[in-house]
Amino acid sequence: xxxxxxxxxxxxxxxxxxxxxxxxxxxxxxxxxxxxxxxxxxxxxxxxxxxxxxxxxxxxxxxxxxxxxxxxxxxxxxxxxxxxxxxxxxxxxxxxxxxxxxxxxxxxxxxxxxxxxxxxxxxxxxxxxxxxxxxxxxxxxxxxxxxxxxxxxxxxxxxxxxxxxxxxxxxxxxxxxxxxxxxxxxxxxxxxxxxxxxxxxxxxxxxxxxxxxxx
Amino acid sequence: xxxxxxxxxxxxxxxxxxxxxxxxxxxxxxxxxxxxxxxxxxxxxxxxxxxxxxxxxxxxxxxxxxxxxxxxxxxxxxxxxxxxxxxxxxxxxxxxxxxxxxxxxxxxxx
Numbered sequence: 001x002x003x004x005x006x007x008x009x010x011x012x013x014x015x016x017x018x019x020x021x022x023x024x025x026x027x028x029x030x031x032x033x034x035x036x037x038x039x040x041x042x043x044x045x046x047x048x049x050x051x052x053x054x055x056x057x058x059x060x061x062x063x064x065x066x067x068x069x070x071x072x073x074x075x076x077x078x079x080x081x082x083x084x085x086x087x088x089x090x091x092x093x094x095x096x097x098x099x100x101x102x103x104x105x106x107x108x109x110x111x112x113x114x115x116x117x118x119x120x121x122x123x124x125x126x127x128x129x130x131x132x133x134x135x136x137x138x139x140x141x142x143x144x145x146x147x148x149x150x151x152x153x154x155x156x157x158x159x160x161x162x163x164x165x166x167x168x169x170x171x172x173x174x175x176x177x178x179x180x181x182x183x184x185x186x187x188x189x190x191x192x193x194x195x196x197x198x199x200x201x202x203x204x205x206x207x208x209x210x211x212x213x214x215x
Numbered sequence: 216x217x218x219x220x221x222x223x224x225x226x227x228x229x230x231x232x233x234x235x236x237x238x239x240x241x242x243x244x245x246x247x248x249x250x251x252x253x254x255x256x257x258x259x260x261x262x263x264x265x266x267x268x269x270x271x272x273x274x275x276x277x278x279x280x281x282x283x284x285x286x287x288x289x290x291x292x293x294x295x296x297x298x299x300x301x302x303x304x305x306x307x308x309x310x311x312x313x314x315x316x317x318x319x320x321x322x323x324x325x
Contacts, residue, residue: 041269047237048269050301056237150280150310153273189306190276192269 002107002133004042004157005035005065009100010109010134011158011167018113018125020097021167026204029093031165033086034197036069036096038157041193045070046085048192053082065099068092082196090200101126109133138171144187145172145180151187159187160194164201218246226256226288226324228317232263235271243271247278255287258320262293267301279310292320 002010008031012021021028037053040046043066045057055078060067072092073085089096104110110126128134141162144155151159162168163184168177177184189195216233229250235243251257259275267275275291282289290312294302302308314320 041237042273044237044241044270047240049236049266050304054237054268150276150283152280153276156276186306186309189304190272192272192305195304 002137003035003039003063003066003100003103004154004161005032005039005096005100006104006107006109007137007158008032008035008161008165008167009097009104010137011162011170012165013110013126013128013134015128015131015134018127020126021165025093026090026208027165027201029090029096030086030197030201030204031161032093032096032100033069033089034164034193035157035161036066036089037073037082037085037193037197038161038191039063039066040070040073042153042157046073048082048196050192051081053080053085054078063103065096065103068095068099082193083200086197086200141168141171145183151190153191156187156190157194159184160189160191160198163188164194164198216243218243220250223258223317223321224325226258226321227254228258228260228321230260230263234266234268235264235274236266236268237270240270240274244274244277247274248281251278251281251285251287251289256324257282257287257289258292258317258324259289260292260317260320261298262295262316264295264298267298272301272305272307275307276310288324290314290320290323292317 014021041048043061047054047056055073058070058074069089072088076084076088105112108129111129113125113127115123115125140155141158144151216235216239219230221228279289292314293316294313314323
């Protein structure tokens with residue numbers, strides 16, 4: 001089973017270019033930080049409530065990406081906040097992304113291709129091998145949003161992540177998104193880490209907008 | 216965290232007491248999955264539940280999904296204000312039928 005962070009990377013992957021969505025690095029790093037925290041919560045390594053985050057178990061999960069994140073969160077006091085954990089992890093976003101992509105390659109979902117743009121600049125692409133896993137993630141999201149079924153915990157996580165990053169437009173048309181908006185809002189707030197991550201992304205986005213008033 | 220099980224008419228009441236969090240979510244998950252599997256109508260009496268974390272919410276979510284899949288009834292009763300606040304902020308209040316106390320919850324299942 002893919003981790004939530006890997007599913008987020010897959011959703012952010014552009015099949016045509018073999019690159020990842022052109023999200024602001026700051027926001028993608030925050031989303032990846034949220035994803036790995038959610039993965040660690042699902043693996044019962046940490047727990048959260050409205051105010052705090054508690055590390056429950058430092059034993060490795062066997063997933064390099066999650067264990068890297070677990071070590072980073074382990075540098076915080078035993079009882080800390082979700083925002084502090086997100087802050088520590090988002091600053092290591094490049095490494096989270098590198099480990100996530102490496103795992104997708106290892107699983108045989110992506111392949112790595114080196115190339116050059118205009119024969120000069122080196123570029124790296126990650127084409128999908130057959131796209132089955134991405135179709136599966138999209139199908140799960142569509143099934144959930146178009147039904148009244150009670151979600152399972154992993155479903156809530158991927159909706160929260162995709163919504164926060166604006167990636168649901170890769171699954172639905174604008175009109176479909178509008179008609180599913182109440183359901184999206186209902187599901188996205190069910191994960192408390194997802195709520196903290198979204199709050200942080202809104203703040204970061206506001207700060208970025210202030211820095212680039214004509215952007 | 217303690218869970219006690221009682222029969223009341225055609226329904227079963229599980230009374231939770233203490234804290235439901237990541238330290239006991241795995242065992243609670245197992246107990247609840249077993250109870251949902253055996254009982255077509257279940258009241259989770261949370262009047263003595265002082266605290267619920269994200270891990271606790273996931274346990275209840277899985278039970279609700281299991282009950283929905285099996286077309287069984289699962290309702291909640293007696294949420295304390297602190298637990299009710301978590302339910303409202305997380306939107307879990309939209310997933311469950313909740314009642315102020317056990318008797319009201321049992322009456323809804325008749």
